[in-house]
Amino acid sequence: MSERTVDVAIVGGGGNGILLACLLADRGLTVRVLERRDTIADRPRAFGIHPAALDALDAVGVGDAVRAEALALTDGAFIGIDGRRAAVTFDPRDFPGPVVLGQNRVEELLEQRLHALAPGALQRGVTVTAVTDQGSHVTLTATTGADTFPVTATTVVLVDGTNGALSERIAGPARPVGPRRWYAMAEGDASPDDAPGSVALIASPEGIVESFPLPSGRRRWVAWRGTDAPLDADSFGMLVHDRTGRPVGRIHAPVSVFAAQSRRRRALVHGRVILAGDAAMTVSPIGGQGLTIGWAAARVLADELASSQRDEPPRLRRYERAVDRMARRAQRRASFFMRLGDPTSSRDRARALAVRVLALSSMRRAVYRLVVVRRP
Ligand SMILES: Cc1cc2nc3c(=O)[nH]c(=O)nc-3n(C[C@H](O)[C@H](O)[C@H](O)COP(=O)(O)OP(=O)(O)OC[C@H]3O[C@@H](n4cnc5c(N)ncnc54)[C@H](O)[C@@H]3O)c2cc1C
Known part of the structure; x- marks a missing residue:
């Protein structure tokens, strides 16, 4: 050449x-x-x-x-271990959300x-x-x-x-810079309880589980892990169910484990x-x-x-x-976000307070600005 x-x-x-x-x-x-x-x-x-x-x-x-093929997110919620929810609803005019x-x-x-x-x-x-x-x-x-x-x-x-x-x-x-954590990630079939367009971040004593909708109709699951050891699809499905208590659709292999830093x-x-x-x-x-x-x-x-x-x-x-x-x-x-998803620890009081404050209806704009990048 x-x-x-x-x-x-x-x-x-x-x-x-x-x-x-x-x-x-x-x-x-x-x-x-x-x-x-x-x-x-x-x-x-x-x-x-x-x-x-x-x-x-x-x-x-x-x-x-991209818009033509993507799924527009409608809303998202962080659910604390006491069940308290800090939620955000997207609307295209005032609060446009991410697409997937x-x-x-x-x-x-x-x-x-x-x-x-x-x-x-x-x-x-x-x-x-x-x-x-x-x-x-x-x-x-x-x-x-x-x-x-x-x-x-x-x-x-x-x-x-x-x-x-x-x-x-x-x-x-x-x-x-900042904390380093491990997460496992896989796709699963949506269950009847999953609203299309909704994101759920579910705190648990064993670490957070995050559930995102995909344009294919499946969900992307991301779960906190204390190790980089590989995980098979059945074990991942059980982990998600045990931590969230929710019905979880079939998890598809491969499960990837990645470091976040x-x-x-x-x-x-x-x-x-x-x-x-x-x-x-x-x-x-x-x-x-x-x-x-x-x-x-x-x-x-x-x-x-x-x-x-x-x-x-x-x-x-x-x-x-x-x-x-x-x-x-x-x-x-x-x-x-990474600290919010850690397992139960001495930080829990601070986290419970953070969720309580973010759950206030007067905090809607602040929560939106926390989760959505509009003008970086
Ligand atoms: C699990 C996960 C989930 C994520 N989710 C999101 C998300 O939802 N939203 C978001 O905005 N971001 C997300 N990200 C981050 C996003 O994926 C990265 O920021 C993005 O891929 C970085 O793109 P890049 O082009 O800088 O690097 P890369 O995608 O890594 O591309 C670098 C390229 O350089 C090539 N290359 C390297 N060395 C050479 C060489 N010597 N000669 C020729 N080619 C070379 C490689 O082959 C590669 O293709 C996520 C990342 C991960 C790991």
Whole structure:
């Protein structure tokens, strides 16, 4: 393969890399996305799309396609161990809620959009092994396995994910922020008691169980775990039933167990090499804000890159400040949700009080702002 020169090379074609590429192509920049995977990752991850995320999807012209397939949430409730409920009802005019669609489908729609804006910009099956800032431009070493070739770009954005090796090499390890917890997650059939469109977060002495509706009619269950030991579908079903006391539809394998931890990096701009997406800041999945924050930040980054001079490294102060502000807020929110879901402990008095306050009808707007990301 021959050398290619572009305005911006993006390493990593996950949800953040592809959306950023769409934004840049829309602003007239030439882009190349280098993604090591041959196909879109199909393991279940994001499914909650907040209003701020829909704004970002609208900005690249896929918002309506997502809305057409997504399920709109109607309401949600946190149910304390004493049965007290702090609830929120969504309505499209004053209190628009998140919609639900699987991350892999959203990525598929974004990929189609990128193909329309910049045909051939996404190269799958290509791993970037080295990044060299030459001062006036950046050279990447890319490989397909059979072939190794250079890619030259004015600017490189590393969107290689929370464990991205290139980001770590350039920017050092990310700093953990807030609590770290384990959760098990699986899909199950809805039971007759489950209202479509309703989210339930159910506290129990053994840890929280969260139940989310999916567009397929199934439910996504997420349960606090004290260990990363694997769990089969039957054991997961029993765990959910024992903790919630509710009828639970059949749980489908596989059950995934994941660690939830927020992380932050001090510097995101290293000469002509920039970090974005989860590589720049990771928000714990509890609260479902990761892509929303990454996409909102990508909009600021795209504007600043489009207006920066080619002959000097981009400054991107607005981008760094925006990421810092959004990450702090989202990570505080995620920490709150994670602590709210812990098993019975000495913190329970504080938690019971928190639920009592949030259950007050005068707190409706505050609860809404706590659970929904509108303008990060
Ligand atoms: C269980 C779970 C539930 C979640 N739920 C939500 C939710 O409801 N709402 C929400 O907004 N967020 C949620 N998130 C967070 C969301 O999934 C992430 O924020 C998002 O996937 C990050 O996207 P990214 O593009 O930054 O990174 P990734 O999706 O990790 O993509 C990085 C890409 O870079 C590629 N790559 C890495 N290194 C190289 C290399 N050297 N060369 C070429 N390619 C490379 C990888 O193959 C990968 O495709 C959840 C996360 C988890 C784990």
